Amino acid sequence: MKRRTQWLLSAVFLLIGFMVAVQFQTTSHETEMRDTRDVWEVREDLKTQQEHQQDLLEKIAGADQTIENYEKQSSREQVETLKGSIETLEKKIGLQKKKGAGVELTIRPIFDEGAGGQEYPSVSPHLVSRLFNELNTYGAEDISIGNERLTNLSPVRDVNGATYVNNRPIGSLPLTIKVLAEDPEKLQDHMKASPTQDIFNIDNMEIVFEVKEQLVLPKYDDPLHLEILEEAGG
Incomplete structure (x- = not known):
């Protein structure tokens, strides 16, 4: 003992x-x-x-x-x-997995593939990092993107033109980001007013926000x- x-x-x-x-x-x-x-x-x-x-x-x-x-x-x-x-x-x-109230973000293309000659967009590591930083600034407590749980040690990098988080690709659009926060509505309001939305728009992407009473974030697997x-x- x-x-x-x-x-x-x-x-x-x-x-x-x-x-x-x-x-x-x-x-x-x-x-x-x-x-x-x-x-x-x-x-x-x-x-x-x-x-x-x-x-x-x-x-x-x-x-x-x-x-x-x-x-x-x-x-x-x-x-x-x-x-x-x-x-x-x-x-x-x-x-460990974590549950709680928060905001679910969906990053999706504004135009369909090939519409108006637009190239199908992808999210760069720079945009992902900027988005994570703003979420943390405005009260995010825990974040996951797809099936990847974000920690202070999670690398966000480019691998042969694809964006990787935790050494795994995040995949193509649409992407789902789950964010737990003490005040989800306040976080959503801050993010909607953030210039990050405009930066995504320039690259033919938009961010849709939805406050949810219950979100489940996966555990960090690495x-x-x-x-x-x-x-x-x-």
Whole structure:
């Protein structure tokens, strides 16, 4: 029992460290990407960094509370607490399916293939990344595109002219993107007013939004190389 508890405790700390590292990596990357900014952009960026910092502090406080609770419990209670912590952390980083209210986006061509001499459109990695960034800015909590769950480590790239997410092609139009949010209607309103819609229109695409009470997002399937979790559960 003691050895099993040690594995579980190690797994929790590993997951917490992974989340903090990913958050730090994302924050650093966003800061490096901007070279020229006006005063308003600097203020917005500062606000974003402060929010990231607050989020990290809350994660650290949560980890401290877990340790404190763990030390006060019996061996059986310790195991149950740690299992619950692992499950919560897995949900946060996308290792489990997630349900909730949100907005479903459908990206589809404005004109049918061949109509008016228009070439059938496809979504570039740049457009996908821009869309994801705006969704996150306006309150998205979890995102999936097709059958791919998005995480802070999900690569969006071009492979021989096709857009890949999580090292798999997203496919052709129409594309479905599911977004969980605390306030889906507010997120939808922000996105409808966003210039991203106009940018998609230029490339013969439109985004249709629909608020839904229940959406189911798939889990992130790619390995995270956290072998310790398998040993903890064995």
